[in-house]
Amino acid sequence: MWKTVLALLVTIVVIPFIAFRFDDALTLLQSSTLMKVVIVYLAAALLCFLVSTLANNYSQVDKLWSTIPLAYVWIVAWESGFEPRIILMAVVVSLWGIRLTYNFSRRGGYSIRFWTGDEDYRWAVLRAKPEFAARWKWVLFNFLFISFYQMGLILLMTLPAVRSMSGGPLTFADAILAALIIGLIIIETVADQQQWNYHKQKRALREKGGEMPEKYAKGFIDTGLWGVVRHPNYAAEQAIWIVFYFFSVVATGQWINWSVMGAILLVLLFFGSSNFSESISKGKYPAYSDYLKRVPRFIPWFSSK
Numbered sequence: 001m002w003k004t005v006l007a008l009l010v011t012i013v014v015i016p017f018i019a020f021r022f023d024d025a026l027t028l029l030q031s032s033t034l035m036k037v038v039i040v041y042l043a044a045a046l047l048c049f050l051v052s053t054l055a056n057n058y059s060q061v062d063k064l065w066s067t068i069p070l071a072y073v074w075i076v077a078w079e080s081g082f083e084p085r086i087i088l089m090a091v092v093v094s095l096w097g098i099r100l101t102y103n104f105s106r107r108g109g110y111s112i113r114f115w116t117g118d119e120d121y122r123w124a125v126l127r128a129k130p131e132f133a134a135r136w137k138w139v140l141f142n143f144l145f146i147s148f149y150q151m152g153l154i155l156l157m158t159l160p161a162v163r164s165m166s167g168g169p170l171t172f173a174d175a176i177l178a179a180l181i182i183g184l185i186i187i188e189t190v191a192d193q194q195q196w197n198y199h200k201q202k203r204a205l206r207e208k209g210g211e212m213p214e215k216y217a218k219g220f221i222d223t224g225l226w227g228v229v230r231h232p233n234y235a236a237e238q239a240i241w242i243v244f245y246f247f248s249v250v251a252t253g254q255w256i257n258w259s260v261m262g263a264i265l266l267v268l269l270f271f272g273s274s275n276f277s278e279s280i281s282k283g284k285y286p287a288y289s290d291y292l293k294r295v296p297r298f299i300p301w302f303s304s305k
Contacts, residue, residue, distance in 0.1 A: 023254070023256075023257045023258040024252075024254075024257075027166065029079065029080070029165055029166065030162050030163070032079070033075070033076055033079040033080075033162055033165065034159075034162055036075055036079065037072045037076070037155060037158075037162070038155070040068070040071060040072065040075070041151055041152060041154075041155040044064060044068055044151055045147045045148045046147070047060075048061050048064065048146070048147045048151060049142060049143050049146075049147035049148070051114075051115050052142060052146065052147065053139065053142060054115070055115035055116065057115060057116060057117065057119050058119060058120070058123040058127075058142060059109065059117065059118065059119045059120045059123065060115070060147075061146055061147060061151055061154075062104065062109060062120060063104070063109060063110060063114075063117065064151070064154070065100070065104075065150075065154060066096075066097045066100035066101040066104060067097060068151075068154060069093055069096075069097055069154060069157065069158050070090075070093060070094050072154075072155060072158040072161070073086075073089060073090040073093045073094075073158050073161050074090050074094075076089075076090070076158075076161040076162055076165065077089075077090045077161075079165070080165045080166070083165065083166070083167075084169070084170045085164055085167055085168075085169075085170050085174055085247065085250075085251060086161055086164060086165065088170065088174060088178055088247075089160070089161050089164065089244070089247050090161070091178075092178050092181045092182065092244070093158065093161075093244070095181075095182065096181070096185055096240060099185055099188070099189055100188075103189075103192050103196075106196075121280075122273075122276060122277065122280065123146075125280055126276075150269075153262065153265050153266060153269060155262075156259075156261050156262030156265060157241045157244070157262035157263070157266055158262070159258075159259040159261075159262055160244055160245045160246075160247050160248035160259040160262070161247075161248075162259065163248040163251070163252065163257055163258065163259035164247050164248045164250075164251035164252070165251075167248075167250070167251025167252060168251065171250060173250045174247065174250055177243055177244075177246055177247055177250070180243045181240050181243050181244065184236045184239050184240045184243065185236075185240065187225070187232065187236045188232075188233050188236035188237060188240070190224075190225060190232075191224075191225045191226070191232035191233040191236065192233055194221065194223075194224040194225060194226060195221055195226065195233070198216075198221040198223075199221075201216065202216045202219075218285060218287045219284065219285040219287075219288075220281060220285050220287075220288060220291070222291050222295065226295075227295065228295070228296075228300050229295060229296050229297065229299065229300055230274070230278070230291065230292070230295050230296065230297050230298075231270075231274050231297060231298060234270050234273075234274060234298065235298040235299070237266075237270070238263075238266055238267055238270055238298070241262060241263050241266050242263045242267075244263075245259060245260055245262070245263045270298075274297060274298075278292065
């Protein structure tokens with residue numbers, strides 16, 4: 001676990017260094033805008049660390065995952081003088097954020113007492129591991145990874161908006177990218193709804209008592225989009241931010257620029273996160289191992305590992 005955390009922390013330092021080293025220097029407008037959103041990031045990350053530590057609830061970053069990107073992109077839009085491309089980017093991020101916030105809210109993620117709310121089950125599993133037997137180790141992990149790394153990643157995901165500043169007029173390519181993101185948001189919505197319906201029905205059958213149909217007795221969903229890939233919501237989420245990066249490609253004419261680092265790190269995070277989730281599911285559901293063999297992870301028809 002610590003090796004994984006160390007690798008992720010190194011990537012969030014090394015990849016930005018390489019990306020900035022081999023791209024054009026930031027303009028004064030981009031530099032001043034970047035400074036503003038970095039200040040918001042530092043304040044938010046520190047707040048997440050303090051609240052999660054005091055409340056013993058480590059899903060504080062989860063509460064901001066779908067909301068703070070809206071603040072970032074609209075700050076960029078404001079600083080750009082509301083350039084059309086930046087407005088379009090802010091709008092699609094807002095659509096993404098509204099949908100994800102709704103999905104997180106209906107699962108009990110938010111509460112009037114903001115420091116409470118449903119905690120991601122994986123944090124409890126992780127805290128129980130021998131590596132975190134000493135309290136200080138978990139506090140350090142919370143500080144470095146949960147709070148500052150994850151919040152930093154959220155910021156990096158939105159930086160194509162900064163790189164796209166002063167990028168010229170909108171083009172047909174921008175419209176295609178926006179349409180692709182909206183399509184991916186729809187796919188993510190369908191996947192989350194299928195999972196929601198499945199677990200809602202499973203709970204209802206369990207409360208009713210008696211023998212459960214095999215579909216629900218196995219404990220996990222493997223039909224619909226979940227029969228195409230094991231993590232359709234994760235797959236769509238990664239694709240959304242990869243496509244979002246290409247706005248900066250259209251704006252700059254450069255296929256590789258420093259704002260690519262958010263998409264790269266997000267893919268690495270989701271690969272590790274899905275590994276951890278699947279290790280838990282394998283322990284809970286006997287049929288899950290067969291599911292791993294039958295169904296690809298993120299990309300249809302591309303390996304089942």
